[in-house]
Amino acid sequence: MTGYASVQHAPASTEDNASAQNVRLGLEIRAVNSRFLDLTFRLPDELRSQEPALRSLLTQRLKRGKVEVRAAIDVDACASLPQPTPALLQRMQSIQDLVQAWLPTAKGLSVSDALRLAGSGNAVQVDWQEVVPALAETAVTALIDARAREGKRLADMLKDRLSQLRDLAAQAGPLVPQLVEQQRQRFLERWQEAMGLTEGQVTPEAARERALSEATAFAIRIDVAEEITRLSSHLDEVERLLKKGGEIGKRLDFLIQEMHREANTLGSKSAALDLTRISVDMKVLIEQMREQVQNIE
Template sequence: MSVASMTGFARCEGGADDVSFVWELRSVNGKGLDLKIRLPQGFEAIESEVRRLAAARLTRGNVQISLQVRRGEERPDFSLNEAMLEQMLALTRRLVDGGHAAPPTADGLLAIRGVIDVADSSVGAEALAERHELALARFGEALERLCEARREEGAALKAILDQRIAELHDLVMRAEADPARRPQTIRARLAAQVAEILQAAEGLDDQRLHAEVALLATRADIREELDRLRTHLDAAAALLSSGGPIGRRLDFLSQEFNRESNTICSKSNAASLTAIGVEMKVVVDQFREQVQNLE
């Protein structure tokens, strides 16, 4: 299964006889799946099926779906919903009298959905059902194109994320091999720090001294952080290889990357290790920024 981005665009046009359908689908990042569907009058009945089809293919993203219907020589019948228009007029009068709104215009009132009903006088129920079926067929094509666009961008993102993981693996190896982590270097640094403690507190008892030395030794060792970071990196690489909707899990792992690199920086008492930790944080930020685009 491939990795998919949450951003993409697709357009599909087609139809039969004197009616054509134009679907446009736009997708951007989102925490979950949010579908916003705009259909022309007469096609409201297909909204539930459009929603079902989209939810079956997409798991995350803010997706805008719109349909335009273009008719040939056929002339639709227009009818005025007088009851609804009276309600709108009464409501606007109250708002105007209360000083909450300006007087409405005729085109503004007529633009309200439902005030003007459009009906195809020459289209019966059977023909309308066929048009709905054709429109859904074109929607299926547009949805496939959107998924393909998201997969293409996902492939590009995967290459970037694989590179960031490789960079972090390299930084872990550099940290492990850093001269500041050699046992003799750590021993000498601890000895100097213990000497400072003894000089600052002559009356320090042995138990307190042992506790201070143990604390210094713990802070000097970043082995656990490096091991955990390597484990998280391997898990991220496995997720990218498996594909599918992995954005949330990779975002969680990127937080773990950040936590370990922060700890390495805070425990480091050598400039070389601190520099490596800072470089880790930069790469982790780049990794997490790209992960936000994944489904």
């Protein structure tokens, strides 16, 4: 199922690292539909060491989906600019004079060089090993909540398709006895015509018996009661799983395959356009369900 979550964290500053308050960590997780769990990480160099922990967390909490994890560290450069002291600037000047005395062609320090050197001893240090797991847990929980909302929408759609399939099955049931009776009458008429052509060579009882035998064979051949019963059983099981919830995606996928098989068999036994139409409508609905079921955990 699809889902998106985004969280941010700003480490608290301390006496030893007051500039940490100028650092922001943003973490976002995107998930799109997939039959399997496919994880992708896009992390800055500072967080590369956290990838195994993130992968383990996502594997434990998620089962299916193409999941992308993005993280970015944002440093407020303006707020974190160092303020070099006169003593430090004087020392920089002395060192520059010494270097240029030996290397006359050496370039002098620029303002940015001076600021970089002044801030090199006061670099922002954050223990990401403590920050990232908790932040990731929050993001995954938000993602699961988003996917749960998407799952409810999918469940409503599946229930609607279940209702339509039940209606089609109810329409198919009464058609078979009507077809059998119609075919029985046709057989009787045909055998009566045949009796007239044979000029009494076949007794009426034999002709009627043969007609009823043909009608019985036809009824057996087109009987779809067993398919409708199995289809109804699968519909009941799908509905039960939707109410139960949890990790039901693979079981639903199997049931959809079985439902498609029953709809195919019903179509192959069809002896009337109405049954063929019902079979086609069933397969369309089942295919719509299959597309969505593959996205459910």
